[in-house]
Amino acid sequence: MPELPEVENARSVIARAALDREVVDVDDHDTWVCRPHPPGEIRAALVGRRLTVAHRRGKSMWCETSGDGPVLGIHLGMSGKIVVADPDGTEVDGGDYWERGRAPGDFRYSRFALTFADGGRLMLVDPRRLGRIRLDPPIELLGPDATEITPAQFRAMLGRGTAPVKARLLDQHAIAGIGNLLADDILWRARMHPGKPVDDLSADEVAALLRATRYAIRTSVAGGGVHTLEIVRMRGPDARCPRDGTPMSHGTYGGRSTWFCPLDQRL
DNA sequence: TATAGTGTTATCGG
DNA sequence: ACCGATAACACTAT
Numbered sequence: 464m465p466e467l468p469e470v471e472n473a474r475s476v477i478a479r480a481a482l483d484r485e486v487v488d489v490d491d492h493d494t495w496v497c498r499p500h501p502p503g504e505i506r507a508a509l510v511g512r513r514l515t516v517a518h519r520r521g522k523s524m525w526c527e528t529s530g531d532g533p534v535l536g537i538h539l540g541m542s543g544k545i546v547v548a549d550p551d552g553t554e555v556d557g558g559d560y561w562e563r564g565r566a567p568g569d570f571r572y573s574r575f576a577l578t579f580a581d582g583g584r585l586m587l588v589d590p591r592r593l594g595r596i597r598l599d600p601p602i603e604l605l606g607p608d609a610t611e612i613t614p615a616q617f618r619a620m621l622g623r624g625t626a627p628v629k630a631r632l633l634d635q636h637a638i639a640g641i642g643n644l645l646a647d648d649i650l651w652r653a654r655m656h657p658g659k660p661v662d663d664l665s666a667d668e669v670a671a672l673l674r675a676t677r678y679a680i681r682t683s684v685a686g687g688g689v690h691t692l693e694i695v696r697m698r699g700p701d702a703r704c705p706r707d708g709t710p711m712s713h714g715t716y717g718g719r720s721t722w723f724c725p726l727d728q729r730l
Numbered sequence: 731t732a733t734a735g736t737g738t739t740a741t742c743g744g
Numbered sequence: 745a746c747c748g749a750t751a752a753c754a755c756t757a758t
Contacts, residue, residue: 465736466736495754522737522738538737538738539737540737541735541736541737541754542737590754590756591735591737591753591754591755591756592754592755593737593738594737595738624747624748625748626748626749627748630748630749635737643735643736643737644736695736718750718751719735720734720735720736
């Protein structure tokens with residue numbers, strides 16, 4: 464589910480509904496999601512504090528806490544979602560993608576939760592448990608956020624080597640926020656083959672790639688998620704290129720499932 | 731029952 | 745040590 468647009472939405476949910484509320488309890492019992500912290504460590508660090516600001520870079524979020532407290536790092540992984548609920552369990556914000564059909568208050572896949580003084584809760588709902596909660600996360604390891612990257616940074620990010628361009632777009636240390644679906648849409652818009660070695664990119668191709676990146680991110684953030692991207696809706700066995708009707712090719716690039724138009728995305 | 735999957739990272743080989 | 749490829753992680757939906 465989550466790429467940059469979904470994570471930005473989750474950040475705004477936190478900013479809108481979870482800031483400046485006193486934390487009275489923390490559920491950090493899931494030692495996989497909360498690794499490397501032992502149970503109770505995050506709880507001890509947060510009880511009595513408030514979240515004061517919610518930040519995002521790429522797909523990573525972090526919240527500052529009151530009283531010189533630690534930074535709370537939040538990553539949604541593949542299936543994570545932020546849900547804020549009222550004391551009675553009614554969902555206030557965050558959507559219900561993974562929880563269709565459940566009764567109010569039945570957050571079966573809640574893997575981490577803050578309880579506020581009024582009984583309301585902020586939860587990481589994550590069926591696959593690939594999301595992550597940690598204190599003082601190493602955000603500095605991430606590349607520039609994909610919404611803010613400059614042409615010079617973009618050029619430097621592409622770097623050299625024989626890596627396929629799609630693999631580089633997915634490298635969060637190079638540029639932060641592009642996931643598998645955004646990458647396919649960007650490459651389709653730039654008419655570039657996902658397996659093209661970054662060594663072979665001309666200056667014009669780099670410029671076209673940056674334009675496509677900005678366009679895809681802008682439209683998918685505005686649309687509310689990567690699902691609104693034209694090429695993403697085309698995925699599947701009968702997918703055809705929206706430009707020319709050619710059956711889409713399917714393969715693996717950068718270790719991920721990849722759909723592309725064999726006619727106009729050339730090496 | 732078998733398989734794919736929107737993310738990250740440890741590990742392996744060159 | 746650097747770079748790139750792959751497996752593994754945990755679990756659900758189809």
